[in-house]
Amino acid sequence: MIKQIRVVGAVVLRDGLIMCAQRGSNGTLPGLWEFPGGKIEAGETHHQALAREINEELGCSVRVGAEITTTVYEYSFGEVTLTTFYCELVSGEPRTTEHAALTWLQPADLNSIEWAPADIPAVNQIQADFA
Numbered sequence: 255m256i257k258q259i260r261v262v263g264a265v266v267l268r269d270g271l272i273m274c275a276q277r278g279s280n281g282t283l284p285g286l287w288e289f290p291g292g293k294i295e296a297g298e299t300h301h302q303a304l305a306r307e308i309n310e311e312l313g314c315s316v317r318v319g320a321e322i323t324t325t326v327y328e329y330s331f332g333e334v335t336l337t338t339f340y341c342e343l344v345s346g347e348p349r350t351t352e353h354a355a356l357t358w359l360q361p362a363d364l365n366s367i368e369w370a371p372a373d374i375p376a377v378n379q380i381q382a383d384f385a
Contacts, residue, residue: 257332262304263289263373264316264341265380266348271358272380274367275312278354282331286370289338290353300337311353314346323379327372338376 266273266289275290277283292307294300301318308316319340326335350356359366361384364377 256328259332259334260294261291261334261336262294262300262307263291263336263338263376264304264308264318265289265322265338265376266308266316266341266343268343268358270360272361272364273348274357274359274364275350275353276355276357276367277370278352282329283370285354285368287367288370288373289376290348291338300339304339304341308341311351312346312348312356313351314348315344316341317344322376322383325372325375329371334372336372336376338373 274287277286277288279285290308290311291304294303304318305316308314319342322338322340324335324337326333348356361380364381369377
């Protein structure tokens with residue numbers, strides 16, 4: 255049976271730009287870009303998990319807003335169900351602790367970097383939302 259992994263991703267907006275996070279070289283999918291977030295723990299809602307993960311990974315706080323999309327993607331290590339949400343930065347300045355790099359891009363420029371496969375449907379939806 256394939257492992258089921260439920261994760262959430264934050265599409266953080268600031269001044270018309272979207273925060274993108276590059277995965278580190280020592281984990282799965284090294285060097286690919288993603289929306290920061292992580293696994294939903296037992297008893298957590300999507301919103302609670304996302305707020306916790308952003309605080310742990312980036313040292314900042316976000317207000318979780320509207321859902322963008324849910325994507326199911328089968329990787330070699332398991333089937334990932336990724337739900338992404340628009341988020342507003344509430345406090346703190348995002349810093350890399352688990353990611354190799356952070357960058358802020360215009361929605362129209364999101365295709366200039368190489369995304370993890372599960373994040374691509376969200377990229378497409380964001381571009382449609384901002385077209």
